[in-house]
Amino acid sequence: MGLLSGLLGMGSAVNSEKIDALIGPLLADGERIDKAYQLVRDLFVFTDKRIILLDKQGLTGKKQFVLSVPYSKITKYALETAGHFDLDAEIKLWVGSEPEPISRELGKGNDVRELYKALSNHLL
Numbered sequence: 001m002g003l004l005s006g007l008l009g010m011g012s013a014v015n016s017e018k019i020d021a022l023i024g025p026l027l028a029d030g031e032r033i034d035k036a037y038q039l040v041r042d043l044f045v046f047t048d049k050r051i052i053l054l055d056k057q058g059l060t061g062k063k064q065f066v067l068s069v070p071y072s073k074i075t076k077y078a079l080e081t082a083g084h085f086d087l088d089a090e091i092k093l094w095v096g097s098e099p100e101p102i103s104r105e106l107g108k109g110n111d112v113r114e115l116y117k118a119l120s121n122h123l124l
Helices: 016-026 112-123
Strands: 033-039 042-047 050-057 063-070 074-080 089-095 102-106
Touching (some): 016 033, 089 112
Antiparallel strands (some): 050 063, 074 089, 089 102
16 A cells, blocks of 8 residues: 555644554455545545545544545535635535535645645546
């Protein structure tokens, strides 16, 4: 597996063993992780076939919601950067014919341009 890039808070690297432990069992045979970004407790994982969004829920984070989005189903995507008063950036993915996007807030200090670039590299 290649080098994993990640962001946590002010830009800490993602631990590759942690990503393997969380995502490894969810991967299809032969699927590989390209990049992974940790945003507070949530994960954006780019594989060679899809995006996996792992949303840890509850106080302990034991409960998890995993959303798998094949690249072929993403029709458009958008990035809203943080401003002076609105400190959070936001990434939006439109999937299939759904009118509402999948939306995730990215905390202050995250380099959202790197995440947007990873999306562009996989979708264009």
